[in-house]
Amino acid sequence: MRHAHSVEKVRAAEAELMARLPEGALMQRAAAGLASVCARLLGRLYGTRVLLLVGGGNNGGDALYAGARLARRGARVTAALASPRIHEEGLADLRAAGGRVLSFALLEELLSTDGGAVGTFAGTDLVIDGLTGIGGRGALRGLYAPLVRDLPEDAAVVACDVPSGVDADTGEVEGEAVRADVTVTFGTFKPGLLIDPGASYAGVVELVDIGLDLPEPDVIAHTTADVRLPRPLPESDKYRRGVVGVLAGSSEFTGAAVLAVGGALHGGAGMVRFASSEPVVELVRGRWPEAVTTSLPSDAQSLEPVGRVQAWVVGPGLSVDSRAHRLVHAALESDVPVLVDADGLNVLAGMSEPLRRGLLDRAAPTVLTPHAGELARLLGADRSDIEARRLAHVRRAADELGATVLLKGSTTLVAAPGAHPVLANLTGTPWLATAGTGDVLSGLIGALLAAGLPAPEAAAHGAHLHGLAARLAAAPDPALSPAPVTAFDVLTSLPAALRRLPAPASP
């Protein structure tokens, strides 16, 4: 499990620890960790060319001390000083170790010439990015931005703590940022390393323990070993394993219903009940004879004919007509967990705020699974703002809507109302960006809700399995190149993804 803490919590823990340690000890721990990762990456240090990008704060100090350690082991280290104010002791240590220095004035002159610093930096084997860490705010300013643009393309790039230009708390990137192959982060992950766009700049993240004593994390990312699902016991019958009710599809959209029911069946539901209009029911029955189906007249007011379920999934391909409204109402008025997706979310977005608030004010859990566009409609926000500030928006959505919100994207985030850690899913893959995969996800999470998992775990574990299934579908043989996948491929790879999980826990 990966834990990430806000800058505020990291600073408090650092202050507390620094008060108990000799001066500079913490920075030496960080620099030692950074240098050892760089040495491992380089393999051979003697004669290799290392470039330090040194900013004006302690992040620059870490880079200088790490550079000094590498220089003492034979590397040819050059520090590019991007600020007129530099960590003095770190700079003195680098000089004492034989490192070279490109002064701020020289760098300024170099970057203002036509070719910039490209020629000077050619031949660099490894770049250590020490411009900004947890103190970085907003778009890179001054020499930092042109410096980042001129980095040699073939050098390995190691970011110190956080890639410069990435906001450590949120993963926001305004303008230029360092694209790292490896980020060596200290004490704990930072939320911005787990959330896009920041996560996509961080490369592989290596955590160096510097002995911080940290409180509850702000963001948690599960590994596959953390995904534990209830085990069906020998005496479990289909009802105890969980019955999912799926309300999906319309005359216009039939495929979504097939995919959602498939997601629920492959996600381990004891039984799937499906209800919709007759033509959709016929299609689902043809594809999934395992599902128990009910044809609902378009003016049906109640879900009673469908039978008892332990969780509802409502929305995929539902359209937004009066029938869709009635189905969303009926599901949310039930006393079991409900997942609302796709058109179900559009139905909610079209309601007056008091009506929506009233419907979502329920005792059983509700899970909403929007992508950024759907969330923008629900919150009356701007889609691009949601993409840029995913963490803030998913938290706000959970609090304002009073539901567990799963915000889809390359790093899917799950937030529950209140001050709980946000769950970030790291198994996402660009292969998932294809029509219908969301329908599979909603059926799968519905199955996990029906099995009795708490809403945030059902949503996060569902997203994890879904991403894993897409990866397995795209590249069943790791030795071969990945190929595009369809939603149906993701669906049929779910059992393979489930087999990767640790032995299931007893309920």
Ligand SMILES: NC(=O)C1=CN([C@@H]2O[C@H](COP(=O)(O)OP(=O)(O)OC[C@H]3O[C@@H](n4cnc5c(N)ncnc54)[C@H](O)[C@@H]3O)[C@@H](O)[C@H]2O)[C@@H](O)CC1
């Ligand atoms: N506090 C501690 O005890 C420790 C801190 N450590 C390091 O210290 C870092 C934090 O150091 P600081 O608080 O000094 O902050 P940073 O070094 O991360 O950044 C602050 C510096 O960057 C400049 N800056 C910020 N945003 C900028 C932008 N957008 N464009 C241009 N310049 C910008 C500021 O003017 C300041 O000079 C951590 O990330 C970590 O690398 C580690 O050594 C571990 C111990």
Ligand SMILES: [K+]
């Ligand atoms: K950095």
